[in-house]
Amino acid sequence: MTQSIKLTDYSTMGSGQLNELINRLGQSYVGNRLMLQAHHSSKVYGGRGSLRFHPENSETLPLLIKYGLFLTGMTKRCSNNCLNYRIREHVFNFKNLPGAFHGLRILQLSDIHADAIPDGCHKLKDALEKFRGRYDLCVLTGDYRFQTNREYQTCLEKMQFLTESISCPYGIYGILGNHDFLEMVHGLESMGVRMLLNESVALENQGQRIWIAGVDDPHFYHVHDIPRAMQQIPQKSFSILLCHSPEACRQASFAGVDVYLCGHTHGGQMCLPGGIPVITNSSVSRKYSAGAWALDRMQGYTSRGCGASGLPARLNCPPEINLHILEG
Secondary structure, eight states, rough: OOGGGGGGGGGGGHHHHHHHHHHHHHHHHHHHHHHHHHHHHHHSSSSSSSSOOOOGOOOOHHHHHHHHHHHHHHHHHHHHEEEOOEOOOEEOOTTTTTTTTEEEEEEEEEOGGGGGOOOTTTHHHHHHHHTSSSSEEEOSSOOOOSSSSSSHHHHHHHHHHTTTTTTOOOEEOOOOOOOOGGGHHHHHHTTTTTEEESEEEEEEEETTTEEEEEEESSSOOOOOOOOHHHTTSSSSOOOOEEHHHHHHHHHHHHTOEEEEEESSSSSGGGGEEEESOOOOOOOOOOGGGEEEEEEEEEEEOOOSSSSSSSSOOSOOOOOEEEEEEEEO
């Protein structure tokens, strides 16, 4: 199918950037991703048809929630909650972790939705500044933009503002979420984020290796390809998979992944007392919707995220900055 289209018809990227992605990832993947984005834009915002309902694509649901918060006098409180960042530390224990990576500290930022953070990202940037030197590796697990469509330049400007405060020996790795367009890859990589689009890279220390793999969005676009992402990883090697949503966890477990880091659910974002989510926006069991979990021998963590979707508001579910520690 991709052989018969002009990819430039679906993209705002320059021809040089587009060709780089095609050479790196293949025309089939690039063409499919761009056409799905175009289809999404025409159906959701163009009024020419309908898609299966996804809360993040709805413009009516956030208005109803906004009106409800106004009527109950909760608007300011829920907006302020978006800036109440919590540092969540979690320790993973693995017998097969190479000794050179015992104690590896991983900073995870997920679902930043940077262009809708109420204070322009200043408090989050301050938190990252204070976090300098406390981690060895940073991973970004998707959804940098607030909307699922329209412009993304403002989002990239805010991400540039934030990444200036991230520094670590092994660098920054990221993936795309369902709010992100393929056109954003060049901008993110230009600020030092190595995007993994169904790809993997090795981290080396003292002659030993672990692998970081990353897949594209499994929730809305369904363009994740775990076998492709894992194909260069030797059998029995220790691997960490970055995936935007927990919805590909069974595929990852079957592929032999050790650590699965994701987000997408926001932990519910607007929760009942006790942090009980009303909506998780995910097709898997609620046990995967927030925090640590395990599936067979694979261990995972679903971040509640740094930002908010639909409406910049949170209730009984504060945003979080995650620090994961690998131990043997």
